Amino acid sequence: MVSDADLHVNDAPSRSDPDAAIFGAASLDPILARHNHDANNLLQILREIQEQHGYIPPDAVDRLITSLKIPRVKIEGMAAFYSFLHLQPHGEYRVLFSDNITDRMLGSAALMEQMCRELWVEPGKVSEDGLVSVGTTSCTGMCDQGPALLVNNIAVTNLTAQRVGTLCELIRNRVPLSRWPAELFTVTNHIRRKDILLGSELAPGSALAALLARGAAQTLDEIKISKLRGRGGAGFSTATKWETCRAALGEQHYVVCNADEGEPGTFKDRMLLASCADTVIEGMTLCARIIGAQKGFIYLRGEYRYLLEHLQRVLQRRREHKLLGRGILGHPDFDFDIDIHVGAGAYICGEESALIESLEGKRGTPRNRPPFPVTHGYLNQPTVVNNVETFAAASLIALHGGAWYAGIGTGTSSGTKLLSVSGDCAHPGIYEYPFGVTVAQVLADCGAKNTQAVQVSGPSGVCLAENEFGRRIAFEDIPTAGAFMVFDRSRDMFEVARNFVHFFAHESCGFCTPCRVGTPLLRNMMDKLARGRGSPYDFAEIEKLNLLLQSMSHCGLGHSACNPVLDTIAKFRPAYDQRLLHKDYVPAFDLDYALSQARRMTGRDDTGAHLGEAE
């Protein structure tokens, strides 16, 4: 079942039609009908309009106001929250370069410059003829085959100067995306090490049959015995979550698969959904039986739009085989079906309560908790939210039993973990290891040489220096959602941290004061250091900001936003020291920098347009 098979996208959506100036009823009605004229599906409705039209035209907004009976500000507030939605035309071709540090290390900045030059467009702006816009976006989850970009939300990987040239020509000639060479859209799943999950041939329906033979309560017991913990990062006990939800009172219960996978450097959920979708969906179906849910959702990040048709085909096949839908495996009391919701470019929607807000057609802002989703989730009903990998592991446990699973890994971290390995190594890709594997072992297996540092679990995780490579991947030592980014000695760890800080500032949802203002303050401090205007005073400031964000922020994004800076200051201090212009006093104002806007406006960058450095 698991293969290195490439997944081709033949049904990539075609580009928007610039001639269809009026967004007629003909195009909106089927979208509204598909979503039951339900304002809870607003994000999906907006996303489909955007996909058809390249933006959300004013007459579509007007029609939504009357058909869905919602205020204009709700639509405008939503559209402006999600990066991939636009209320103004944003180019027939919307190109977004993935801006993770791994893409940068592979030369994405120069490729983007090349594209802007060849297409005569300024970064972040729409070309004068309305043809194209070129910008950056947060990590698109293609780090094992970067640099990558999205064109009209479809991924193009393995960029080279030549490939960028090809893209520019296709765009200049206005070739519809559906007629682009399919090879451009190839996403490869590099599976490098298989263990119990990726190595198993789980026949569709076999875990469900085991569940029905054993009974729901007994299967929950097996999950308990397995000591399975959530794979989305926090490591919460899966059995406890399911048990609490099963016991919670509500009109309906819901199962949600968190496939938002937004943590930069992570791409293992992408691979699972591409290569093991049945195992994941089977896990969701098991959960449904155990908690008593009839409806589930897969929240697929917008960057993985290319997987939508594939997943819909798997769902359809499972319905035909009585593994989904009404009367599953002939049991008249076992009904469960799944809808796929596609995100629209907001990392915060991976946080489970923000995800639920987004499923309800709102801005993705984390809720106040308690109450937690297990009792008050989707539409305020009891809801289980689990990571893609957690559901896949549950299928294995239902089939092979909890004791078997608990015997793998370490005492407090049972089973295996998928790592998304990228950066400076010979073999980036997916590695499945029993918990307890050392960082050094992973580095050896992926062919990393001269390694200076490893960032485990993405920007919100931990940055390890060489003397820590003996540590283990496990909840009790180094917990991880799966990212494993390798940096060799040629890399500047300051720039790594600065990239991560920009990520947090860009993705802060803006709900709470400390993170909304604190993340851009931190970003500005790092940019100031990068310009050589820093002083030792800034370290104390960063320390203070960190304490504030940790204690006052509303959610995990704010709590961990300073981690990359603190880790690299502690472990790679020379990378910072070389940037300290003034070792003692603080330059309050950088006159030359203040003139940069005037230089941009006048198109000048000659020496006369700069102020000499006053030493």
Place this chain on the structure above:
Amino acid sequence: MSEATFTLDGKTIPFREGQTIMQAAMAAAAYIPRLCYHPGLKPHGSCKLCTVKVNGRHTASCTYQAQPGLAVESDTEELNGERRSLLQMLFVEGNHFCPSCEASGNCQLQATAYELKMMTPHYDHFFPDRPVDASHPEYLLDFNRCILCSLCVRASRDVDGKNVFALAERGIKTRLIVNAESGLLADTNFSADDMAAHVCPVGVILRKRTGFSVPIGQRTYDINPISALPQPKAGES
């Protein structure tokens, strides 16, 4: 049966089932700094000024349910220092020129900054570009001072039943928008009788031509510090 209580900085505070720490504290005339909480509206928990320590852990008191026996710390050097930083962030995020602001003396941001002895903005200013909306005959919107507390959003939506205001964009770009195709207040059904017309804690939503009827120096918080005033109840603003 004796009443359920918790302690706030050592002082015993009674509470009713379902009350938050903030609600119980306000009923007992105990001051916890706050900017996005209003007794007539559903708690939001976004400004974080009201953060207290409950059994050693930071939490927003306006959203945390009171429980018997909790030990709540609020008026401590640590928490007030953190609150000062939050206030500084709110000041540098917008454009606040108190000496020329109509709301000076009636502004809860300014009053809370005095209360917590904030002396300087400390951080670099963002100087955002936020145009003023003077379209409405009776009201002016000066977005420069918006602290994104969403009190007007909730009042308009949940009490006035109108949805005149909402938040758009995200992160530091988050901004308040108005429910009209033109984006202008004049083109909405906003009225002076709306609760939304009276809840702004700073100087964004201002009644025209009344700004300086009470001279600076004689306004609400000029006379008494914010902590010493009676705590408002639902229905008051």
